[in-house]
Amino acid sequence: MKITIVAGSNQKLATSTKLGQYIQHLIQQEGHQVKLIDLYQSPLPFYSPDDAHGGHEALETYKHALHEAEGIVLATPEYHSGISGVLKNALDHISQDYFHNKAVLSVSSAGGAIAVSSLTQLQTIVRNLHGINCPEWLSIGGDQRKSFQADVAHSDIHPDLDKRVRRVVSSFLDLTKQLSVNS
Ligand SMILES: Cc1cc2nc3c(=O)[nH]c(=O)nc-3n(C[C@H](O)[C@H](O)[C@H](O)COP(=O)(O)O)c2cc1C
Secondary structure (H helix, E strand, C coil), X not given: CEEEEEECCCCCCCHHHHHHHHHHHHHHHCCCEEEEEECCCCCCCCCECCECCCCCHHHHXXXXXXXXXXXXXXXXXXXXXXXXXXXHHHHHCCCHHHCCCCEEEEEEEECCCCCHHHHHHHHHXXXXXXXXXXXXXXXXXXXXXXXXXXXXXXXXXXXXXXXXXXXXXXXXXXXXXHHHHHC
């Protein structure tokens, strides 16, 4: 299957991006094709209804990756009880054609214990884009983020957290497969 991950932090060493990279690694291990769009590395222009930004390379790459994906992972930091501005801007660039009937997993990183507000907001946006929210989501908060600092190897991720990430990724892949078969 083809999976696209959108990493929505505007920080070079973001923990949500590292979590996205780990999810990419796990999904690739299962034999699937995974593209990761890092909005810090490949910034998108501000969305404007007056300007389609035709020919903008990063925007074309992002749209193509979402269009061809059978399943989508959205990763965000929790900012002021919501999603990041760069991820919201990226989602404003696309329409229901890119998400319709596709499985979508939302993941978030927060300074506090849990990132419920940004995850709830993401699932609301996904519903509006006619994507199918994965029943599970992933939140890393507070000290859990230490497992996803830039210098931490995959093998050093806390075993309890690793177990949770693997379980959620497996459930996301199951849903993606079911929806792909039915489409
Ligand atoms: C502008 C801003 C707003 C934030 N708001 C919240 C918040 O409402 N709740 C929270 O738990 N953490 C908040 N944080 C902390 C971030 O969620 C936390 O540092 C997170 O790990 C950043 O994710 P990243 O490493 O993927 O960039 C905020 C941080 C910034 C810079």
